[in-house]
Amino acid sequence: MYNPPYAGPRPRLSSSAVGALILGVLAVLSTPLFGLFLIMPAAAVITGALALRFTHTQGLRGRGLALWGFWLGAAFFLFDFLLLLLGIWGMKLEG
Numbered sequence: 001m002y003n004p005p006y007a008g009p010r011p012r013l014s015s016s017a018v019g020a021l022i023l024g025v026l027a028v029l030s031t032p033l034f035g036l037f038l039i040m041p042a043a044a045v046i047t048g049a050l051a052l053r054f055t056h057t058q059g060l061r062g063r064g065l066a067l068w069g070f071w072l073g074a075a076f077f078l079f080d081f082l083l084l085l086l087g088i089w090g091m092k093l094e095g
Helices: 016-029 041-057 063-094
Strands: none
Touching: 016 041, 016 063, 041 063
């Protein structure tokens, strides 16, 4: 009877990757809140980039979570920045 070799314990889940995903979701939810307009998406991008590095160098799990947090933050940073430019442009047209 064949028994496969013991693979050992699974690597830990990166807490920074979980944090990046949470910040990415908060970036999506904070778009209508002008007080946190660009802060949450920027924090998601920075945390996501750091989490990607940690998962690669330390062999942790959570690369997908880090990628989701990074790309949600990046997309909503650009979206929020375009909304800000649109608001400034609208105020200039108004007078």
